[in-house]
C-alpha cells in the first residue's frame with residue numbers, strides 16, 4: 031500500500047513535468063516540433079494513398095491518432111506574443127477562423143478513425159478530407175518558408 035502510493039506520486043510528478051514541458055515558454059519551438067511529428071506521421075500515409083507503399087491499416091491508424099493528438103494541442107500553442115516563424119498573422123487576426131480550421135481537422139480525423147478502414151479503397155475517401163484539412167489550414171494560417 032505504502033509502496034504503491036509512492037509509485038503513484040512519482041508518476042504524478044512525471045506527468046506534471048511533462049505537462050510543464052508542453053506549456054513551456056517557447057511556443058514557437060513547440061508548434062514546430064508538433065508539426066514535425068505530424069509531418070513524419072503523414073509521410074507513410076501519403077505513400078500508401080499514392081500506391082507507393084502497401085496499404086497498412088495499423089500504420090494509418092497510428093498516424094491518425096498522432097493527428098488527433100496534435101489537433102487537440104495545436105490551439106494552445108499560439109498565445110499572444112508568440113507571433114512569428116511560419117505562423118501567419120491571420121492566426122491572431124482571425125482566431126475564430128483558425129479555431130474552426132482546427133475543429134475541421136479534428137472532425138475529419140475522428141471520422142477516419144471511426145471508419146477504421148480495412149482496405150486502401152475504404153481509406154481513400156476518409157483520408158482525403160484529412161489531408162484536405164492540412165492544406166486548408168496552411169493556405170490561410172501558415173507562411174511556408176522553403
Ligand code: HEC
Pocket residue numbers: 058061062063065066068069072097104114115116117118128131132135160161163164165167168171172173
Ligand atoms: C489548423 C491548422 C493546421 C492544420 C490542420 C495543419 N497544420 Fe501544419 N502547420 C500549421 C501552422 C500554423 C504551421 C506553422 C507553425 C509554426 O511554425 O509556428 C504549420 C506547420 C507545418 C509544417 C512545418 C513544420 C515546421 O515548423 O517545420 C508541416 C510539415 C506541417 N505543418 C504539416 C502538416 C500536415 C501534414 C497536416 C495534416 C495532416 C497539417 N500540417 C495540418 C497549421 C496547421
